[in-house]
Amino acid sequence: MQSRRATRKRALISGIATAAAIGLLVGCTSDGTEDTGGSASDETTTENEASGDDAAAGGNVVIGWSGPEADHGWLGAINTGAIEAAEGFDDVELRQAEGTNDVTQQIAAIEQFVNEGVDAIVVLPSDGASLTQAALAAMEAGVPVINVDREFSNTDASRITILGDNYGMGVSAGEYICERVADIDDPIIGEIAGIDSLPLTQDRSEGFAHALEECGLEVGPRVAADFTVAGGQEATAQFLTANPHFDAIWNHDDDQGVGVMAAINESGRDEFFLVGGAGSQNMMDLIEAGDSVMEATVIYPSTQAADGIAMARLLAQGGTMSDLVTPSVPYRIVLDAPVVTAENVDEYYDLAFQS
Numbered sequence: 001m002q003s004r005r006a007t008r009k010r011a012l013i014s015g016i017a018t019a020a021a022i023g024l025l026v027g028c029t030s031d032g033t034e035d036t037g038g039s040a041s042d043e044t045t046t047e048n049e050a051s052g053d054d055a056a057a058g059g060n061v062v063i064g065w066s067g068p069e070a071d072h073g074w075l076g077a078i079n080t081g082a083i084e085a086a087e088g089f090d091d092v093e094l095r096q097a098e099g100t101n102d103v104t105q106q107i108a109a110i111e112q113f114v115n116e117g118v119d120a121i122v123v124l125p126s127d128g129a130s131l132t133q134a135a136l137a138a139m140e141a142g143v144p145v146i147n148v149d150r151e152f153s154n155t156d157a158s159r160i161t162i163l164g165d166n167y168g169m170g171v172s173a174g175e176y177i178c179e180r181v182a183d184i185d186d187p188i189i190g191e192i193a194g195i196d197s198l199p200l201t202q203d204r205s206e207g208f209a210h211a212l213e214e215c216g217l218e219v220g221p222r223v224a225a226d227f228t229v230a231g232g233q234e235a236t237a238q239f240l241t242a243n244p245h246f247d248a249i250w251n252h253d254d255d256q257g258v259g260v261m262a263a264i265n266e267s268g269r270d271e272f273f274l275v276g277g278a279g280s281q282n283m284m285d286l287i288e289a290g291d292s293v294m295e296a297t298v299i300y301p302s303t304q305a306a307d308g309i310a311m312a313r314l315l316a317q318g319g320t321m322s323d324l325v326t327p328s329v330p331y332r333i334v335l336d337a338p339v340v341t342a343e344n345v346d347e348y349y350d351l352a353f354q355s
Contacts, residue, residue, distance in 0.1 A: 059091065061316040063309060064113030066097040066106055067124040067148075072227065073255045074278055075099075077302035077353030078124060078149075085306035092313055101126045107134040114138050119316035122308040124148040132157045144315045146308040160311050161332045164300040166203035168337035172298045173250045173275050174211025176339045180248065180273065180295075181217070187247035190272075191222040192236060192260060194252045204252050204277070220246075225256045229355075232259030240264070246272035254280035254297055255355045261286070264293055275339075278302075281352040284345050295342075301335045302353045 063086065070076040079099060086094035095118060097109035106126055111134060113121050121138055125131040128150040135145045135157035147158035155161075181187040191208060194201045201224070209219050221243045225235040232251070240263065251260045254276045264274070276283045276297035286294035301307075311329060314320070320327045340348045 059317055060093065061089075061091055061120070061313050062093045062095060062116075062118045063312045063316070064095045064097065064110070064116070064118040064121040065123075065305070065309070066109045066113070066121070067099050067305065068106075068126040069099040069101045071101075073280060073353050073355035074253075074300070074302050078305045081303050081306035082122065082309050085309040089310075089313055091317075092309070094309070103127055103130040106131060110134045110138055114141050114143050118143060120144045120146065120312035122146045122148060122305060122312050124305055125150045125152070129153040144312070146312050146315070148304045148308045155331075159315060159331070160308070160329060162304050162308050162311065163332070163334050164304060165334050165337045166200045166300070167207040168334075169252075169277055169298045169300055170204040170207025170209070171211045172207075172337045172339050173277065174208045175215075176275060176296055176298075177248045177250065178212060178215035178217060182215075184247055187217065188220045188243075188245055189217060190239065190243065190246045190249040191219050192232070192239065192249060192251040192256075193222065193224040194227045194256065196224040201252065208250060225253075225259075227253050227256050229256060229259040229262075232256030233263045234259070236260045236263035237266070240267045240269055248273055248275065250275045250277070252277040254278045254283045257283055257294075257297075258355050261292070261294060269293075279340060279348060279352050280355045281349060282355045284340060284349050284352055287340065287342055288345050290342055297340050299336070299338050299340060299348060301351075303351060304335065307333070307335075 065082050067079055067082070068075055070079050083094065083096065086092045095113065095116070100106055103126055110121060110123065110131070114137070121143055123131065123135065123145060132152040132154050135147065135152055136154060138145050139157060139159070144159040145157060147161045149163060151161060151163070152158055177189060189212065191205065193205055212218055221239065223235050223239045225231040236259065249272055251257050251274060255278065257276045257280070270293055272293060273295040274293045275295060277300060279297050279299040283294055283297045286292050287296060314329060321329055
């Protein structure tokens with residue numbers, strides 16, 4: 001399993017390890033880059049580097065945070081994580097824009113942060129491509145931008161990009177299912193995706209198919225929902241009606257998984273096991289209880305914005321990541337996609353979100 005992941009050539013940094021380092025969304029990381037702008041005092045750099053403590057107090061930092069409307073359990077956790085991370089640093093002032101799915105409003109928020117002279121901006125774009133120009137303008141004005149989850153279309157638009165591993169989610173789900181059905185002849189493996197037009201859904205499905213292919217299996221019946229409870233329930237009800245047997249199903253998203261589980265319970269079907277995606281407490285409760293088809297879920301970290309706040313602080317203070325030999329902060333961080341089962345659910349539960 002490890003060798004397969006190595007061949008993906010992805011620089012994976014464990015989301016849980018990162019979050020643990022910030023003390024359950026409060027104090028991890030390091031910052032740093034030279035010449036990225038920002039008004040924080042450089043006098044603290046030597047002290048912080050010498051101490052080797054990335055969370056040590058430095059010069060006061062003002063960080064702007066902008067994200068989409070929290071209309072989804074995972075997005076709500078993203079927003080809460082950013083706020084709690086900022087509150088965990090005595091030297092950080094967080095200026096939070098109202099969450100919105102309106103691209104124009106989010107562009108205006110970024111422009112306002114620049115006009116206010118913040119030291120860094122953390123942004124989870126409602127649409128990465130549409131916000132690229134606004135982020136580029138901020139960077140050109142000397143304000144480092146930390147891009148979370150949804151990438152800009154130009155790498156120059158951010159100093160750091162922090163991502164979950166959508167492809168890796170599919171790989172993790174596929175590898176887990178491969179191990180579980182190894183003794184079944186010609187297993188039937190279903191897939192309940194999110195919105196098929198989104199690159200993240202395409203990446204998850206691609207990783208899933210590749211992992212199954214490596215163990216000699218393939219994706220069987222497949223349906224797409226829409227990342228909502230209602231959509232998950234409707235799509236799954238039709239899916240189960242059209243297919244009389246499954247051995248395993250992977251559902252891409254635990255928020256829509258509430259509806260998926262409702263449809264499964266209504267059908268009375270239990271001949272298969274279900275693997276979820278994203279890592280909600282709702283699904284972890286079912287996994288721990290062990291009395292339903294819900295057996296595992298794959299983490300898509302809701303700690304990304306919290307990590308972004310910690311990185312923004314370090315950048316503004318001119319610090320470095322003390323555990324790295326290279327005296328800098330990486331330009332790109334891709335968080336891990338571990339599988340949560342009954343055996344390890346306690347390790348992940350407190351960092352999970354409520355759907």
